[in-house]
Amino acid sequence: MAEAAATAPALLLEGVTCTFPSPDGRGRTYTAVQGASFTVADGEFVSIVGPTGSGKSTLLNVAAGLLAPSEGRALAFGEPIGGINRHAGYMFQADALMPWKSALENVAAGLEFRGVPRREAEERARPWLARVGLERFGDRYPHQLSGGMRKRVALAQTLIVDPRIVLMDEPFSALDIQTRQMMENELLDLWSADRKSVVFITHDLEEAIAMSDRVLVLSAGPGARLIGEYRIALERPRDVAEIRMTPHFLDLHKEIWGLLREEVLKGYAQTRLR
Numbered sequence: 001m002a003e004a005a006a007t008a009p010a011l012l013l014e015g016v017t018c019t020f021p022s023p024d025g026r027g028r029t030y031t032a033v034q035g036a037s038f039t040v041a042d043g044e045f046v047s048i049v050g051p052t053g054s055g056k057s058t059l060l061n062v063a064a065g066l067l068a069p070s071e072g073r074a075l076a077f078g079e080p081i082g083g084i085n086r087h088a089g090y091m092f093q094a095d096a097l098m099p100w101k102s103a104l105e106n107v108a109a110g111l112e113f114r115g116v117p118r119r120e121a122e123e124r125a126r127p128w129l130a131r132v133g134l135e136r137f138g139d140r141y142p143h144q145l146s147g148g149m150r151k152r153v154a155l156a157q158t159l160i161v162d163p164r165i166v167l168m169d170e171p172f173s174a175l176d177i178q179t180r181q182m183m184e185n186e187l188l189d190l191w192s193a194d195r196k197s198v199v200f201i202t203h204d205l206e207e208a209i210a211m212s213d214r215v216l217v218l219s220a221g222p223g224a225r226l227i228g229e230y231r232i233a234l235e236r237p238r239d240v241a242e243i244r245m246t247p248h249f250l251d252l253h254k255e256i257w258g259l260l261r262e263e264v265l266k267g268y269a270q271t272r273l274r
């Protein structure tokens with residue numbers, strides 16, 4: 001069993017289908033994702049792109065253990081994910097910071113949730129604030145921080161508990177483009193130091209290519225399927241702004257966008273129909 005866990009991928013989703021009751025309450029159902037199978041290796045950075053409403057967050061929720069698939073199975077390091085995935089840390093698009101806690105207390109909260117006493121948690125939070133460039137801002141409250149700074153606090157809060165898998169749902173989409181690229185580079189720096197497995201959800205194909213080892217493409221729903229998988233063999237370390245100018249990047253973008261474009265149009269039409 002220990003041997004199996006050592007060689008097992010960080011994540012394995014096999015034939016995952018997620019069906020929800022339709023919001024109209026007439027007993028009908030809506031299948032968001034159909035038969036999705038993929039793995040994420042230990043230390044691999046994988047992005048999932050797809051049109052709006054295709055089921056990207058749904059797949060992430062399955063990986064987090066927040067949602068049990070209607071069909072199929074989900075495993076983390078070879079073990080079925082039953083309940084919350086204890087190997088995973090989660091970072092959402094919306095700010096999950098507590099407004100009544102300072103930056104330092106918010107980072108420490110990641111540990112306190114796991115039972116670490118407050119003083120010890122705050123001691124361990126200090127070097128993490130420094131790692132995300134906020135050592136002088138520990139006593140500021142979220143409303144006194146910029147959007148980028150709040151993202152840094154959230155990143156430190158997620159990483160301080162040392163999860164083996166990091167699940168990120170459009171974490172930087174609310175930021176302006178310059179701050180966003182800075183955060184993307186910072187995330188890549190932190191990731192190369194610790195090499196966790198990352199599942200990164202985005203609707204921005206450029207961001208997905210710039211960050212990832214692999215990009216998975218989800219079709220438009222209902223019944224969205226994984227329709228493409230691309231290995232991104234761009235050199236590392238990467239600067240996300242510079243890598244976008246390289247011919248290899250542009251070729252990859254053209255190839256993946258060729259597949260994604262039609263799905264985005266279908267997805268857009270779906271949101272108008274539902």
Ligand SMILES: Nc1ncnc2c1ncn2[C@@H]1O[C@H](COP(=O)(O)OP(=O)(O)OP(=O)(O)O)[C@@H](O)[C@H]1O
Nearest residue numbers: 020021032050051052053054055056057058059203
């Ligand atoms: N709990 C739920 N109950 C009913 N329908 C749901 C539920 N969760 C998701 N859905 C539906 O499943 C589909 C996929 O949703 P999901 O949020 O996973 O898509 P997404 O690709 O992350 O979208 P976006 O890019 O807009 O964030 C949507 O049509 C959504 O309305």
